[in-house]
Amino acid sequence: MTQGAPTDRPAASLVVRTTALDVDRLATLVDLLPATEPVAWLRRGEGLVGWGSAAGVRTTGAHRFADADAWWSETTARAVVRDDVGEPGCGLVCFGTLAFADDPGDSSLVVPEVVVGRRGDTAWITTISGGGLAPAADHPEPTDPPPAPVGLTYSDGHRNGDEWMSVVADAVRRINAGDLEKVVLARDLVATADADVDVRWPLRRLAASYPTCWTFHVDGFFGATPELLVRRERGLVTSRVLAGTIRRTGDDARDLMLAATLARSSKDLEEHEYAVRSVVDRFEPHCSSMNVPEAPFVLHLPNVMHLATDVTGVVHDAGTVSSLALAAALHPSAAVGGHPTSVAVDLIAEIEGMPRGRYAGPVGWMDATGDGEWGIGLRSAVVSGPTVRLFAGCGVVGDSDPESELAESSAKLVPVRDALGS
């Protein structure tokens, strides 16, 4: 197993206890997070938050998924679990963030000491201890509101706007020369504050402003992604595939007309088709049946609209293939890599000019049965002390226009930019 940093903790015998909470007394989940080692996976007020670190592993390289998955199997096999609730996300859970590329980039799984979950009218708390009995859990109360980032200034990341447009133009030339059909190119933007940024500030705002997205934070990587790479729950898998984007204007009537244009745009439909195909092809070996809608719907978000398709299936190998292994099989889909995948991934490494790190990689959580949810780490950023690095990318095809792609990438930076503001 590839294990990196000395902070890795072995797959100790964890003692885990889940008990029910009174949902009527439970505060908004994101408001429970303390400043130290918070993790989150939230949508529409439901999901999981956690804090502390009972165990964890870091992995790198082409085997990062397999290494993390093997560590999780060992950890769950040795754990002693008492679960009084029995919902997905109860008992032993880990949170993970996986690098986009085989190299460079590091990936991390963390098992918090406390996890609080909510699903409909059911709520629970799980305590996880690395030795001896897990402490009895008190009813979790909201923490003091986090401070807003102070003195934020923005600067170019690895490329400025003009340089990035030349990269897009280069990709368009290569596509029209027949080298490949689609590539997703991204850029970064750096925000610097006067003091360390408390990630709970943008998290609270993302969860409130983007309730239909999955708001996440694991190991400094945070965001609100609209794209679910895979959810596996009790034998059923789902993937929300997005590709094809149009910016919103703020005028509802005009936005509806734009949505209709998006649903008919051959450029966007072509881009979308690659993304759906890539998911269906990689689900196929794992599913006994699948449902793939014939046409996409338009997903309305506050900043942009996307063509979206929900692919669902019944898995036949849930006993041996975890949700993380399914995420590995799907990654990178054409929504973040391109088509054909290997040519697109090589082109990204050659011309994009920045390490993606965890951006566009899988981020999410998994339980001891291997069920879990893994989003694609989009509309996201990495926080490190006073510095926040934001990312956004766009699918490029033969008739893409560099200036429109730059404007689209700026629209995709809006969620995290707004969330950092006050």
Ligand SMILES: C=C(O[C@H]1C=CC=C(C(=O)O)[C@@H]1O)C(=O)O
């Ligand atoms: C790569 C990103 O978005 C992907 C997801 C949805 C729509 C996309 C598009 O239309 O280009 C991208 O493929 C990003 O947000 O950084």
